[in-house]
Amino acid sequence: MTALSVNVNKVAVLRNSRGGGEPDVHRAAATCLDAGANGITVHPRPDARHIRADDVLQLARLTASRGVEFNIEGNPFAAPRPGYPGLLELCRQARPAQVTLVPDSDGQLTSDHGFDFARDAARLRPLVAGFKALGCRVSLFADAWDETRSAGIEHAADTGADRVELYTGPYAEAAAAGAAAPLLARFAGIARRARAVGLQVNAGHDLTRDNLGPFLAAVADVREVSIGHGLISEALYLGLERTVRGYLQVIADAGSNSAA
Template identity: 75%
Template sequence: MTALSVNVNKIAVLRNSRGGAEPDVVRAAAECLDAGAHGITVHPRPDARHIRADDVYALAELTRTRGVEFNLEGNPFAPARDGYPGLLALCARVRPAQVTLVPDDDGQLTSDHGFDFHRDAEALRPLIADLKDCGCRVSLFADADGENGAADLERAAAAGADRIELYTGPYAEAAVCGNASAMLERFARTARRARAAGLGVNAGHDLSQANLAMFLRSVPGVLEVSIGHALIAEALYEGLTGTVRGYLGILGSLPAAKG
């Protein structure tokens, strides 16, 4: 069964819009785990617009106590600043099970593209080594069918990555328009190439209950999906417990991922 990691960034966005401690990010994450989620994802940004360093520390303790995966996302090249010690410093302190490296800039509303491995692989190599020294599995955010195809994925593997996370935003857009077949072929091709290069495959961004099953039926060997925005939006209507269980029902109805 493909694992479900719930991204709780949007809980922190709501909290920060008012100040104070409500809604409680750790309580929300615990409810997701109680409902059966396999892990928790957060993406702390240098501007602390949602998840803050103190949230990372608290969620690391929660996931460690529960014995589930903590997936910490971020840009390893973003410098430290007040309130943000830097991604590698956070990882050295909390030692998450997985770190997903993402090439986002400070001004981006959300992550919207993968790494250019032809350009970035060598710069990533020592950072990946440092993260693996902390005991972290390392995943790299990747576009489907990148410009250099299989060669890019081989560069990612040679740099020391364990997995890629497919940026699924373009698929979600195509699914809304009802013409996802060509996009799914691109994602399936990239997943096969990644596995041939020795990389595991994760996926995330704009996946929802409406489009998840079609994606996983078409794209082979997806080990984990990270879902936040859609899941939290759906939970406004269905509640967190019901929404998480809805996703798990979809995942449980599909053949197990191999990898």
């Protein structure tokens, strides 16, 4: 059974846009777990534009108390700086079940490509060993759509990593255009190659309720999907009507009390 790990970065984006503590990232994560999510994912970046180091530690305590997995994503090459102790140190403090290494630059809006394993395996090897020494399972962000980068998927196993996370953004784009079949076949093939060298397979980026089912039907034995943007976006619609009615009820109740 594929596990669902909910990425709560977008909740932190909304909080940080206003300042203060609302919406509460911890409460949002707890709500996801109450609804049956198997874990929580965060991607703290050095500029702290959404998830901050204090969020990471708070969510580590929450997930530990619930007995579910915590997945921390990040660039292992990003240098520590004020407010960001570095990915390895964050993981040393939080001890997540899984760390997902992603090759994004500091100013990058969102993760949009995987590692070039033929080029990066040697640099990644000691970093992977460092995270595994903390007891973390290590997953590496990987392309399936780019022929040059995916050609070296077997090199991911040379790093000592446990899993790869297939970057599904291009699949989601193709699915929205009604042209998913060729990419689904490619993703399925890359996943088979990864498993053949001993790597388990995760997936994530731009997955939604509309495109997730076909993906899982085509790509066998996906261990985990990490979903944030699409899930939070859908929650605005699916939860909005009930929330608005709740506010109207509060107003109505206040009016009744005033009249009395």
